[in-house]
Amino acid sequence: MKTYGLIGFPLSHSFSKKYFTEKFLNDGIADHQYELYSIENVKSLPDLLSSNESICGLNVTIPHKVSVLPFLNEIEEAAEKIGAVNCICVKRFQGETYLKGFNTDAYGFEKSLTPLLQPQHTKALVFGDGGAAKAVKYVLKKLKIEFQVVVRSVTENAILYSEVTPEILASHKLLINTTPLGMSPNIDTFPEIDFTHIADQHLAYDLVYNPLETTFLLKAAARGAVTKNGLEMLHQQAEKAWAIWNR
Structure with a gap:
C-alpha cells in the first residue's frame, strides 16, 4: 500500500482527501490511499513518517508551508525562491528517510x-x-x-x-x-x-x-x-x- 496525505492544522476545510480518493478510484489505481494528518506542531513530522512507513508523499497546508523547511533534505529551486513548500516527496533508502520539498501552489x-x-x-x-x-x-x-x-x-x-x-x-x-x-x-x-x-x-x-x-x-x-x-x-x-x- 502506498500512502499519500496532507499535513496541516486544522484540516476541516481540506478537499484533498476527496480529490485523491476519487482519482485513485476513477483511474483504477489500486493499493493507494490518501489520509489527513492534522498536526498542530510541525515538529511532529518525523514521528509521523517513522510510524507510517507507507507514506510516499505529502501535501502541506496552513500553518506549515514555511515552518516545514528545516525538516527537508532538499528543496527544489522554485520552492527555495518562494520560501514555502506545499508538496513533499518522501523517499526511503536503507532505513533513512529523504525529504524533498516543492511548491506546486x-x-x-x-x-x-x-x-x-x-x-x-x-x-x-x-x-x-x-x-x-x-x-x-x-x-x-x-x-x-x-x-x-x-x-x-x-x-x-x-x-x-x-x-x-x-x-x-x-x-x-x-x-x-x-x-x-x-x-x-x-x-x-x-x-x-x-x-x-x-x-x-x-x-x-x-x-x-x-x-x-x-x-x-x-x-x-x-x-x-x-x-x-x-x-x-x-x-x-x-x-x-x-x-x-x-x-
Whole structure:
C-alpha cells in the first residue's frame, strides 16, 4: 500500500482527501490511499513518517508551508525562491528517510490565472502575506505584474487595508486574496476594501475554494468584476504533486 496525505492544522476545510480518493478510484489505481494528518506542531513530522512507513508523499497546508523547511533534505529551486513548500516527496533508502520539498501552489496559480489576464491587469493588490502569498508573488514577478501587498498589521513592504485608497483600487485591476478570510465556516469575512471602487475592468481571484463563492468574490462580482475561486488552482497543484510523487 502506498500512502499519500496532507499535513496541516486544522484540516476541516481540506478537499484533498476527496480529490485523491476519487482519482485513485476513477483511474483504477489500486493499493493507494490518501489520509489527513492534522498536526498542530510541525515538529511532529518525523514521528509521523517513522510510524507510517507507507507514506510516499505529502501535501502541506496552513500553518506549515514555511515552518516545514528545516525538516527537508532538499528543496527544489522554485520552492527555495518562494520560501514555502506545499508538496513533499518522501523517499526511503536503507532505513533513512529523504525529504524533498516543492511548491506546486505557484504552478497551480499560474495555470489558472493566466487565461484570465487582460491588458489592463498590469498591477495587483495581494491581500495577505503568508505562505500562499509567497507563491502568488513569485508568479506575479514571473509574469512581470507589479504588486502591492495589503495586510492587517504593520509589516515591511506592505500597506494596511486602511491605506488602500480609491486611486490604488483604480490603478490595481488585479485583486488576489491569499488569506483564509471567507473560508468556511467563517464565510462572512472578507478583505475589507471599498468595493464601490471596483468595476468591470477588475479581476478578483480568491485562493479560497470552500465556499466556491466567497463574500469577497460576491462583492466584486456585484460591481462587475470577473471572479475566480481557488478550485482550479487546487486541481492543478494536486496533479502537479501527483506527477512529482511518481517521477
